[in-house]
Amino acid sequence: MIINNISLFRRLITRIIVVIILFDLCWRGYSYILPNQLQAPVIHNYSYDPLYWMFQYFDINEILISSYWGANILTILLFITALIVFAKPDKTLYKVLFTLVLISYTVLLNINISHSVHVFSGIILITFALWPSTNENFKITWEFLRYYICWLYFSAFLWKIIHLGFFQAEYGYEAFTDNLSWYIYQNPEDLLTKLYLYLVKHKLILNIGAKVIILLEGAFIIGFFTKKMDHYLVLSLLIIHISTFIFVDVMFFELFILVIPFITLNTWAKIDKLKDAIFYSFKKSKSIKI
Amino acid sequence: MYFLEKVKKKNRKLYWLFITIICVTFLVNIAKLETTPFYVWRMYAKPQQIRKENIFYTLTYNHNKLFNKKYFWNTNQKLMLTYTIPKFVECRNNGGYTLQQKKTQKSLESKPYKKFFLKTPIYQKADLNKFPDWLVSYVSEVENRKITDLKIFKITSTYENGNYAVKDKQLILSYKN
Known part of the structure; x- marks a missing residue:
């Protein structure tokens, strides 16, 4: 293999x-x-x-x-x-x-x-x-996809370095106010609005948070050297998209599908067993009814 | 590299396919020319514009009912209007073209190969007259009811000293069905 x-x-x-x-x-x-x-x-x-x-x-x-x-x-x-x-x-x-x-x-x-x-x-x-x-080609392509995903997130980081977005002090605050002003306007009494208005007054949190998210994108370079950190990369991917949803109003939850190539062999074995157990119990309940 | 070496030994065709994918990926990134499915992930890469005011649009229908209120969490639901309304306003202010189109047209102005681009999207004018009808039709589909009137407002807000305030509310489009 x-x-x-x-x-x-x-x-x-x-x-x-x-x-x-x-x-x-x-x-x-x-x-x-x-x-x-x-x-x-x-x-x-x-x-x-x-x-x-x-x-x-x-x-x-x-x-x-x-x-x-x-x-x-x-x-x-x-x-x-x-x-x-x-x-x-x-x-x-x-x-x-x-x-x-x-x-x-x-x-x-x-x-x-x-x-x-x-x-x-x-x-x-x-x-x-x-x-x-073929199984052999699938194994190779699946592995390649994992590297490609690492590249995508790392390239997002790289572009923010090249275009200097990462170095802008007010980056987090500006992205936040540009994207969430409509929400504050449309939902003035909302709990989230209260949180947003608090963050506007404490913009350091937003600016530091944005830098952390960009660094999490950069962390995907680790994926080229080891697979031992894959669970952290999955966690990073989840944090990146949940944060951008809450603080930049960009809901990219469909990109969560990209965690699948990082799932380990052991986890797949467990999922497979679970699938078999569900089908077995389903078949059993069907035969009892008959 | 180690991975590619292994692939090269096992399957030459796949190896060259991967090399091609890597090369095209780098090329589209260097050229900044996204070519689906070779994506260039450079959104939010530039420093954000420092704004004293934030501008956004709201849409009301059937006697000032706010559209999209119940879908506030769903970016997918907002996609159709988040981008189309600002694009409509932008085109209306620029004779039917976006600013990017205008910029490209200007750069092609004195070029001898301009004629090759005349039928491309660069010179495609937006059909602004049909926009209100489409908007009514889409809002009607989403809300599952007849739309009697529809308004688009341009809202200007500020955060002076950390306090949110609406500075201006301007009617952009009013339509009666």
Whole structure:
């Protein structure tokens, strides 16, 4: 074995990821941002992403968002491809189609909200690692994804050093007031508003907190040298996104999916056992009823 | 490196695929040109603008009901309006284009290859007249009721001496259905 025995749990990992994505799609439905709920927006922003420009060149937004049938078909495809991958986790073709549908949805949503948000990027990246058709290739790709995630978070830190954001004394306070003034305005009597107003008066807490979060992003470089600290990296990832949600109003909880490649082999074995126990008890209760 | 060496010994094709992914990732980062799915994670990388005032928008419908009130925690729910309303205002103030579009158009102005970009998003004008109708339709979908009127306000707030205060409330758009 090159790396470890993670391929033993390939199907389990694939199915767990698909279930998470299905739940996420339902949440997006609840949030009214599925293609058929957008009501064909009229203001678009194609950013400077070449893929977005390709979508504009081939009029894909007209076909899959502005058209009633196109938007409904794309929404159905999101769920259908996920269910097919859940049912047939070994078939590469279905997984490739699933990723392509997810990418199309993300690009089109970003075009129509007029901003390129990264909230869905984790889901897209993780589905690439499910593509390999053999256990051996899956093991290698899964490992590569873990390194790639370490790079992503470390690069976020690096950019803040290069662009000097990290060195700005008032960075935390400015990001906070820019993003949460609307909340204070709309919820004047709220408990959270009281906390926010306290923090405005004690901005040192916000500024130090922001620096700690940036350093936690930088800590992901450790992942290139050892796996012994992976549980701390998972904790860092959770702290980063919970903090940015509370203090910068950026809820990137969908990126929590990126903790999955950091899960150890022992934990996967436990999850597998738990899954077997649940299915066994389910089968047993069914046979008693009969 | 140790990982890549192992991959090279085991599977040459995957090794070259990974090398390609690494190279493209570095290239898009150096060029600062995000190319989905090669993401450039540089949001909030620059120093934040020091503001004396904070500007945001609120949307009310059917006799001053605040939109999105119940979804305050849900960024996904807010996505559609957090970005589209400021973009609408920005385009309205700049003849249908965003400031970034204007900037790029200006830089292309005297270039001989300008004609190749005329059909690209750089020169795509926003259809501002249809925006209020779309907004009514979307709010109606979310609230699951008929929308009789809709207003967008631009709010200017300040934190002078740590005390929050609303400095100005300006009506940006008023629409009756």
